[in-house]
Amino acid sequence: MSNPLAVLRVFALVLLVFALTMLVPAAVSGYGQDSAAGAFQFGCAITFASAMLLWLLTRRHVDELRVRDGFLLVSLVWVLVPAFAAVPLLHFFPAMSFTDAYFEAVSGLTTTGATVVEGLDTLPFSINLWRAMMVFLGGMGLIVLAVAILPLLGVGGRQLFSAESPGPIKETKLTPRMAQTAKGLWLIYLALAVACTLGYVWAGMGWGDALVHMLTTLGLGGFSSHDASYAFFNSPRVEAVAIVFMTLAGMNFATHFMAVQRRSLSFYWIDPEIRWYVGVMYASVLGIALYLWWAGTFPDFLTALRFSAFNTVSIATTTGFANTDYAQWPFFAPLWMLFLCSFVTCAGSTGGGIKMMRALIVFRQVMREVVHTVHPNAVLPVKLSGAPLPNKIVFAVLAFCFAYMVIIVSLTLLMVFAGLDVVTGFSAVVASFNNTGPGLGEVGPATTYKSLSDFQTWVCTIAMLLGRLEIFTLLVVLSPAFWRK
Amino acid sequence: MKIIILGAGQVGTSVAESLVSEANDITVVDTDPARLALLQERFDLRTVTGNAASPSTLRQAGADDADMLIAVTQSDQTNLCACKTAHALFNLPTRIARVRSTDYVEHPGLFSPENFAVDFSICPEQIVTDYIVKLIEVPEALQVLEFAEGQVSLVAVRAFEGGPLVGHPLKDIRKHIPQVDARIAAIFRRDTPVTPEGDTVVEAGDEVFCLAATKDIRKVMRELRRMDKPVKRIMIAGGGNIGYRLARAIENDYQVKVIDHNKHHAEWLAEHVQRALVLQGDATDEKLLEDENIDQMDLFIALTNDDENNIMSALLAKRLGARRVVALINRRAYAELVQGGQIDIAISPAQTSIGTLLAHVRRGDVAAVHSLRRGAAEALELVVHGDEKSSQVIGRRIEQLPVIKGATIGAIVRQLPQKDTPVFTEVLAEERQYKVIMAHHDTVIRAGDHVIVFVVSKRLVPKVEKLFQVGFNFV
Numbered sequence: 002m003s004n005p006l007a008v009l010r011v012f013a014l015v016l017l018v019f020a021l022t023m024l025v026p027a028a029v030s031g032y033g034q035d036s037a038a039g040a041f042q043f044g045c046a047i048t049f050a051s052a053m054l055l056w057l058l059t060r061r062h063v064d065e066l067r068v069r070d071g072f073l074l075v076s077l078v079w080v081l082v083p084a085f086a087a088v089p090l091l092h093f094f095p096a097m098s099f100t101d102a103y104f105e106a107v108s109g110l111t112t113t114g115a116t117v118v119e120g121l122d123t124l125p126f127s128i129n130l131w132r133a134m135m136v137f138l139g140g141m142g143l144i145v146l147a148v149a150i151l152p153l154l155g156v157g158g159r160q161l162f163s164a165e166s167p168g169p170i171k172e173t174k175l176t177p178r179m180a181q182t183a184k185g186l187w188l189i190y191l192a193l194a195v196a197c198t199l200g201y202v203w204a205g206m207g208w209g210d211a212l213v214h215m216l217t218t219l220g221l222g223g224f225s226s227h228d229a230s231y232a233f234f235n236s237p238r239v240e241a242v243a244i245v246f247m248t249l250a251g252m253n254f255a256t257h258f259m260a261v262q263r264r265s266l267s268f269y270w271i272d273p274e275i276r277w278y279v280g281v282m283y284a285s286v287l288g289i290a291l292y293l294w295w296a297g298t299f300p301d302f303l304t305a306l307r308f309s310a311f312n313t314v315s316i317a318t319t320t321g322f323a324n325t326d327y328a329q330w331p332f333f334a335p336l337w338m339l340f341l342c343s344f345v346t347c348a349g350s351t352g353g354g355i356k357m358m359r360a361l362i363v364f365r366q367v368m369r370e371v372v373h374t375v376h377p378n379a380v381l382p383v384k385l386s387g388a389p390l391p392n393k394i395v396f397a398v399l400a401f402c403f404a405y406m407v408i409i410v411s412l413t414l415l416m417v418f419a420g421l422d423v424v425t426g427f428s429a430v431v432a433s434f435n436n437t438g439p440g441l442g443e444v445g446p447a448t449t450y451k452s453l454s455d456f457q458t459w460v461c462t463i464a465m466l467l468g469r470l471e472i473f474t475l476l477v478v479l480s481p482a483f484w485r486k
Numbered sequence: 487m488k489i490i491i492l493g494a495g496q497v498g499t500s501v502a503e504s505l506v507s508e509a510n511d512i513t514v515v516d517t518d519p520a521r522l523a524l525l526q527e528r529f530d531l532r533t534v535t536g537n538a539a540s541p542s543t544l545r546q547a548g549a550d551d552a553d554m555l556i557a558v559t560q561s562d563q564t565n566l567c568a569c570k571t572a573h574a575l576f577n578l579p580t581r582i583a584r585v586r587s588t589d590y591v592e593h594p595g596l597f598s599p600e601n602f603a604v605d606f607s608i609c610p611e612q613i614v615t616d617y618i619v620k621l622i623e624v625p626e627a628l629q630v631l632e633f634a635e636g637q638v639s640l641v642a643v644r645a646f647e648g649g650p651l652v653g654h655p656l657k658d659i660r661k662h663i664p665q666v667d668a669r670i671a672a673i674f675r676r677d678t679p680v681t682p683e684g685d686t687v688v689e690a691g692d693e694v695f696c697l698a699a700t701k702d703i704r705k706v707m708r709e710l711r712r713m714d715k716p717v718k719r720i721m722i723a724g725g726g727n728i729g730y731r732l733a734r735a736i737e738n739d740y741q742v743k744v745i746d747h748n749k750h751h752a753e754w755l756a757e758h759v760q761r762a763l764v765l766q767g768d769a770t771d772e773k774l775l776e777d778e779n780i781d782q783m784d785l786f787i788a789l790t791n792d793d794e795n796n797i798m799s800a801l802l803a804k805r806l807g808a809r810r811v812v813a814l815i816n817r818r819a820y821a822e823l824v825q826g827g828q829i830d831i832a833i834s835p836a837q838t839s840i841g842t843l844l845a846h847v848r849r850g851d852v853a854a855v856h857s858l859r860r861g862a863a864e865a866l867e868l869v870v871h872g873d874e875k876s877s878q879v880i881g882r883r884i885e886q887l888p889v890i891k892g893a894t895i896g897a898i899v900r901q902l903p904q905k906d907t908p909v910f911t912e913v914l915a916e917e918r919q920y921k922v923i924m925a926h927h928d929t930v931i932r933a934g935d936h937v938i939v940f941v942v943s944k945r946l947v948p949k950v951e952k953l954f955q956v957g958f959n960f961v
Contacts, residue, residue, distance in 0.1 A: 378765040378774055379764060380766045389757040
């Protein structure tokens with residue numbers, strides 16, 4: 002353990018950056034004179050004051066951050082920042098409990114998109130904007146943002162980066178300097194944001210709706226400013242734009258980065274993860290469309306394809322938009338969609354789940370064991386796009402997947418223990434843990450998480466945090482070995 | 487000719503051996519004095535100890551007035567650097583370098599005079615690999631050689647009881663396959679050459695060399711033996727330079743297993759092959775071979791560095807049921823010993839790869855040289871230059887040429903005149919049009935023809951070359 006105060010100092014800086022982002026909804030509500038202006042001024046003031054106070058107290062402790070500090074800082078940021086993000090919500094909804102407000106903030110920042118707020122259409126624009134902004138910020142990562150814009154984080158930035166960004170292999174540095182990489186990733190993210198906003202406006206959304214939905218589309222969050230989600234627009238054109246950008250946001254941003262840097266689309270084809278991601282997802286779209294058509298849910302194939310495409314892509318990429326109550330479909334279809342969301346998105350994207358990369362590695366490890374049984378003398382490396390993976394990574398991935406299963410099972414048991422039926426409990430855990438949002442049963446696409454008890458809400462909150470930080474970052478900080486001198 | 491050979495390894499030694507016997511002045515350079523001493527003991531040549539790429543060593547080796555540099559050290563970098571040095575400092579006219587790494591070979595611009603100044607680059611491992619690939623494609627042949635960019639093939643086949651031509655005189659081949667123009671270039675019966683005449687009777691066990699257009703070659707072979715099932719499963723013992731290249735070359739078309747005994751190297755192999763299965767173990771381990779279904783293998787190819795190991799593992803594989811076994815054998819004595827017995831084909835890497843090199847060294851205009859029967863005989867592809875006055879062969883019928891006993895003109899490859907299509911000239915120049923003419927007694931040789939000559943003994947090569955050389959008045 003180097004110096005916890007130095008970690009706190011960096012945390013104060015990250016919080017400061019976060020306070021600045023809160024100025025945006027504050028300005029919007031101030032300009033529009035809506036009822037949330039007070040809430041944002043209050044939230045902004047508290048966050049800003051806390052950050053300054055913390056920074057003043059710790060400003061002398063300038064130390065290089067070590068690997069351990071990275072884990073501690075990332076955990077601190079992801080546990081405490083949502084509390085500050087929840088302040089405007091608490092202030093605006095006087096009846097809302099801290100549990101619910103914190104849940105809503107975590108759900109936003111982890112890009113889950115599960116909500117406890119009803120009557121979204123009647124809320125002031127600034128509140129919906131703030132919910133969407135949390136998704137956008139959390140999508141690329143708060144630390145990545147801080148590394149990109151704060152030069153003083155340059156030292157040790159790598160450790161922070163790897164503790165926050167998802168995926169099994171983190172050695173690939175896109176540029177020699179970490180700050181440069183973080184900037185590059187955010188630039189790509191912002192460029193996609195502009196394109197997506199224009200796309201939505203072209204498809205017929207108003208500018209306000211376009212902005213809010215763009216933020217939650219690229220973050221793969223799934224918050225909407227309408228209770229009916231995309232059914233409100235009922236426009237295939239809007240859905241098509243959403244499908245395109247959800248698909249793009251589910252890819253590894255490092256691949257986008259390289260494709261832009263070298264001006265070549267071939268990177269998308271070379272990357273086996275993207276090939277499988279697109280392949281599995283769109284094959285499922287087609288499969289579910291055929292199934293729904295065959296089961297008679299929709300009278301003609303094209304309608305089936307439209308609804309299958311939007312909802313399947315939305316759930317598989319862990320976004321969570323819906324344009325119909327797909328929980329009413331024959332049970333196989335929504336279950337398959339939930340299954341997809343647990344592994345389809347790429348490492349280094351804004352999506353959740355175990356990631357396609359890990360799924361591929363586990364699959365190849367299984368195949369290796371099979372071949373090994375037949376040929377005991379065979380030498381079989383696990384390869385990804387022709388390059389061998391060190392066994393260390395394969396073991397880490399296996400451990401991750403094991404931890405993933407154990408957590409799903411134990412949290413589901415906890416939910417059932419707390420009185421939920423199996424379908425609701427299991428789907429709520431899966432949807433929270435994978436940062437997807439809507440589950441099935443009581444927490445289905447047509448309802449909210451409001452019906453859950455406080456205890457059940459906290460279980461979901463923890464699941465979302467564990468899912469966003471890919472289990473180990475939080476587990477490391479909670480382990481006794483971490484705190485031993 | 488004064489020739490400097492850099493590197494006294496396997497390739498360097500066999501090049502030196504071949505060239506010394508053709509009356510050249512050879513200087514061999516190597517860093518290891520012990521190896522050089524051994525060479526000097528065996529052959530009549532000069533040796534220089536030192537770094538092959540350094541100017542002082544090259545000067546010492548006589549680079550000032552040498553005619554040719556053959557850089558065949560272990561290291562690509564040394565070979566390239568030596569060529570550049572020889573070009574820049576000594577203005578040495580012809581420079582040949584062994585370049586193994588495909589990384590370099592893929593960029594031919596690197597070899598231009600202003601860069602590394604390499605006139606010809608060769609990769610012996612690649613040549614041996616190509617040679618084995620052809621053997622896999624034509625599993626009945628003992629050897630497959632191609633001339634005129636693949637238009638004409640020469641195959642060596644062992645005649646078996648049951649082939650339609652076996653027990654019949656050669657002229658019957660016309661009756662059996664009238665539409666195919668083929669030549670029997672030579673027959674070896676119990677290792678002695680038999681001059682093929684129209685009434686020579688083919689016996690079972692004869693090693694027959696047939697020449698035909700590549701598309702017809704299988705029909706000719708069918709005359710001499712029953713055809714085997716095509717090869718599907720192949721096991722390679724030894725994943726070294728050749729084993730690895732071979733595995734990469736064939737892994738997409740066949741089921742390939744590669745055995746290597748070195749754990750680290752096996753891991754390296756497994757990382758670099760795509761579909762082949764890499765096994766770590768000893769190729770002479772009976773149990774491993776049995777576990778990996780050696781009895782189902784169509785072909786077992788032993789390619790380790792160790793002759794004895796290759797022979798033993800090939801013999802073992804054959805006994806355990808592999809259909810055909812091939813062994814890489816460096817020592818010629820061993821090769822003579824085992825070929826035709828339990829081991830179906832013995833490949834001598836030096837003799838296989840040296841032909842390409844020799845083609846550059848030989849006088850006259852030799853487009854290709856192939857060693858047959860591990861160096862005992864040769865097949866030459868000669869380009870005919872000059873006109874009726876300066877050349878002894880142009881404008882004459884084959885029956886008019888002086889007879890050299892043991893040398894046969896097998897075929898003539900004639901370049902067709904290009905049609906006048908100005909727009910596409912460049913494209914046409916790339917795909918040259920050839921016509922293959924089987925040599926008959928009344929065939930007339932023209933300027934520009936490629937003549938394929940079969941020589942039963944290496945000693946006859948100078949005579950053949952002299953016949954095809956352009957007279958002095960032409961130069």
